[in-house]
Amino acid sequence: MKALDTLRFGKTELLPLIEGGKGISVTNHRSSGAWAAAGGIGTVSAVNADSYDVFGNPIPQVYHGKTRLARHEELIAYAIEGAVEQVKRAFDYAREELVAGRGGLNINILWEMGGAQRVLHGVLERTRGLLHGVTCGAGMPYRLAEIAAQYGVSYFPIVSSARAFRALWKRAYHKLAEWLGAVVYEDPWLAGGHNGLSNAEDPARPQDPYPRVAELRAVMREGGISDDVPIVMAGGVWYLREWLDWIDNPELGAIAFQFGTRPLLTQESPIPDAWKAKLTTLEEGDVLLHRFSPTGFYSSAVRNQFLRDLEARSERQIAFSTEAAGDHQFALDVGVARGKTYFVTRDDLNRARGWAGQGYTVALKTPDNTLVFVTPEDALAIRRDQADCMGCLSHCQFSSWKDHDDHSTGRLADPRSFCIQKTLQAIAHGGDPDRNLMFAGHSAFRFKTDPFYSNGFIPTVRQLIDRILTGD
Template sequence: MTAASIVDPMFISGASVWPLVEGGKGVAASNGTSAGAWAAAGGVGTISGVNADLIDDNGEYVPLIYKGRDRKARHEELVEYSTKGAISQARIAHELRQGEGRIHLNVLWEMGGCERVLTGVLEGAKGLIHGVTCGAGMPYRLAEICARHEVHYYPIISSARAFRALWKRTYHKFGDWLGAVVYEDPWRAGGHNGLSNAESPDQPENPFPRVLELRKMMREMGLDQIPIVMAGGVWHLKEWMNWIGNKELGPIAFQFGTRPLLTQESPIPQAWKERLLGVAPGEVALHQFSPTGFYSSAVRNSFLNELYERSERQVAYSDDPSDADGRTVFLPYGRSNHGVYLTPADHARATAWMVEGFTQPMRTPDGTLIFVAPDRARQIRRDQADCMGCLSHCRFSAWKDRDNYATGHQPDPRSFCIQKTLQDIAHGRGDPIDNQLMFSGHNAYRFGQDPFYKGGFIPTVKQLVQRILTGE
């Protein structure tokens, strides 16, 4: 431990740096400017490679205006733009880091065209990116792609079992390029979370035994000195003193996703930054509305509340009367003589919702109807039709980025277009901030309690890193 810091430097992606990693936050929420500043402060800066903004040679943002008339054409435009965008952000980060720190690229395995984007960026930004973090799925081919381009890879997992599967299947062939394993707490991290079907979203588990289990498994694989990056729920390093230097856990680094949002270099709009300062305890919700099918964590605002309410106005139906299920009461809607059969109790509920103005039933893939207002139904259908293929599989639009470009399932109106809302909130356009998806870690309420942010103070990245190194 040095006199100036509560932690010592660590060898990450080929250099000795502070074991502080900037989390890569989705669409335009961490970019070359924030990553370059984090690296310049001596840590590991992370560019989001998820539909990154394209910056031209004059430093101007070039928005993507779709010309394609169908999803496949728009998907191709998005892949091309995303590749060029991430390369432009890598160049910015490289210039700003001034030879300090490391630069990583973050991608989501379940984003549309992930392998193509990742390969294109590593080829186009050769020598500018030192590592790749990847989660949201099981990125079996991550190790092979990174090894081929001679950059380190950092799988994001939420259980030892997940890493075992990755290692046994492919990673053991490319062990020399494994930079670290990122353990992301599925109950506390922001954005998409890796909860398994065996885990309850309402019963958070202590991360220490889960990470210790991961370390024991890594030792069996000969990975004793490969760092584990703790992500999700990290605020003050002084709260992790039993982790730092712990011989059982081995080398530990820490990832910060939410705190870097509130910095001067953070690219998110001022309104978003101001909203973070007022997040209340318990206001971040772990929900399952994402079109990815994963759990995710976001501020419980009007956007999320409408999704909760949409699903609460939901009943099971049958197309024909069913005495066995008790669905014997006919509910007409749509075309003449068209409708479905509900139980008497559900029919009464549906009738009450329609009286309240939620007159448009919409079918879900699970044999249920939700009830929404006509303008909401039109918006849902419009968003589904405008799909640009940002995910490998989208339950909202039923898009798939390969084969016949369809999942084979009915589009799910209980979800939403994630690309639309994340682009809007990141660029300060569209609906007000409270009516957009606002990803956040569950510790965001601490902005309002931490004296560092007193009076609405927003630090530079350098000031934040220096503050974190003190233990605060």
């Protein structure tokens, strides 16, 4: 493995290894501070991060507001306080290296997070001089450059195609080119978490990332962006030896690498031990690219019981009509509230009766004129979670919340989805990793086969980076 040279990110020369920012307390001050201290760019998640009491224990994010809007204001306050706390602790953890310019510290934020711009302003205002940059994806963050430049930090937009970057550059970023730290290419078929798969791309047919990144570099050159501005390859990166033809490649220009999944299994990683143990059992194919997220984006997570239940729920689904029409001539006689009449096909009527006989006796309407059949207990949990919405997204399909205007998407709340804030808070703070959403990249199965993790070995972040630099 040839030695990796440092690259210029904004105004600083750093090791071209970036910690992927994972939300809801999965990338915190210890993991990101350790990554920065090792000479790379550590990434503090600013997505509803933990703050702490005087004893150092995470403060539970409990909501007292009687309305969604009131709870949304509480959520923004929690988000700002938590992210500021994490940044300050991460900086203290790596202070010597950061002051010397041998490491960098970014925050990661989701543009489609509820109140994202307010949170970003709030965090950057209170962490002046501590941060190198802001990494941002999950949407089209047109105002990212403007906000980052206002506080003197670089911006690292996350895109999944050259087309997306071209739109961002032409509309907004070209005005603030000097603050562009890097462009993160997040492979939509390989990365964990929310992915930027477009409607024109087939989720079942992965594309080779090389030509997509080469196209991204060509678009950057069209915009007058120097080849010295790195493209960060994110998603599917495990062994650097598998990417040797990318390094020092004149077609691609400066290339850095983001590691999102491997840092989950380190001593500094804040995820619970049960989650870490689960990672070491995964087989190839255990990570599912799915579309159950209330964001409406595709996302990748371990296909555990939580996702299997969502798959099964959607399979217990039939179309209906409010009037007898075409093949929909049969009045549904199970799962329907008194006074409601829905017409379905003969086959769907028989399917619904079968589900009811198995205990799925409640039919919930979806925004697509279909009904999904669930147990009475699940129906109560779904309705309770929808009612308890705290506005964690800018637009939520599950609860029909919107963080602006009249605070409603105008569509029926979708029972095929779930409260993402609830399940991510739960798994990050000790909840059952089989019964909650467990984000992971598609290379997570390699924990089981990589000899580095033999005999239950869990490295420190520095040991992991030293290992990565060998090519393994």
